[in-house]
């Protein structure tokens with residue numbers, strides 16, 4: 001009945017639905033939730049686009065990906081420059097000359113580099129996030145800006161996490177607070193939900209429909225299936241359960257036009273129970289009279305919650321590889337996205353992966 005059934009209407013699913021529709025494929029999107037967009041969804045409150053599932057900032061170094069993203073709705077010129085709060089002080093992120101000045105009083109790149117060398121641990125082959133972070137930014141900065149935040153976010157000791165997580169953050173010897181190195185960055189002016197809904201235009205979508213509850217039925221109806229849900233759930237957890245982290249938000253409307261002066265403040269100490277405070281209007285230079293803020297709390301995922309982050313420690317990676325081996329044997333099912341590939345994907349990488357996968361599917 002369908003050339004392609006896409007399970008999940010997150011970014012991966014929406015990009016593929018758009019490409020399939022353009023190519024004239026008969027395509028159906030099945031979505032378990034009552035709305036499209038997965039975790040990039042936002043909703044308007046007090047005239048402000050509220051990122052319902054956490055702050056999303058689109059960035060890419062590839063012009064093709066940027067052009068693709070802008071095909072649907074235009075993006076603004078937002079630059080992500082979050083701050084960190086620790087012990088009553090505020091620090092700029094990512095790790096740059098402003099941060100070195102605030103923490104060490106160093107004023108030139110030479111002074112900063114010298115100070116960092118005194119602080120850095122010698123780990124030629126860092127085995128975990130802590131060793132990697134200390135070898136990058138030194139122990140003081142690690143203790144102030146990384147350790148508490150990381151352990152709250154992942155619910156694990158930094159010594160039990162892989163080094164690559166911290167490699168996402170730039171370290172630079174210029175006074176530049178841009179969190180990303182990519183030349184293209186912004187937030188869809190109309191919001192993320194209208195952006196992905198534009199991708200879905202012309203495609204049949206069934207909301208409130210649980211693919212796994214009727215797996216055999218749907219499988220018979222499709223030439224190909226793109227599954228973007230959790231890979232262990234697809235196999236009914238036969239090999240065991242993968243772990244995920246999830247976040248929950250306490251969102252409040254405040255009767256002030258500007259609460260914290262910036263889109264995101266990270267609370268990098270252990271004592272504050274939340275990881276960050278998001279003030280949504282600043283992603284779009286909002287001038288509304290009120291503001292909406294969300295405190296973000298990180299916890300382990302349990303059934304019934306929305307999974308957000310794969311936990312890329314050794315146990316989970318090993319288990320994922322076993323599921324991936326099963327997936328490879330599938331004839332008509334392709335697995336994609338953060339949950340389908342158990343991968344800490346950014347939005348631009350999701351688009352790249354979906355574009356590449358689409359090329360392969362057409363062969």
Ligand code: UDP
Nearest residue numbers: 084145146147149150153165166168266268
């Ligand atoms: N991180 C940190 N302190 C911060 C911000 C980030 O230690 O103030 C670490 C933390 O381990 C986190 C990783 O850097 O998991 C990647 O951060 P990013 O902001 O990329 O995470 P995301 O936005 O995907 O949640």
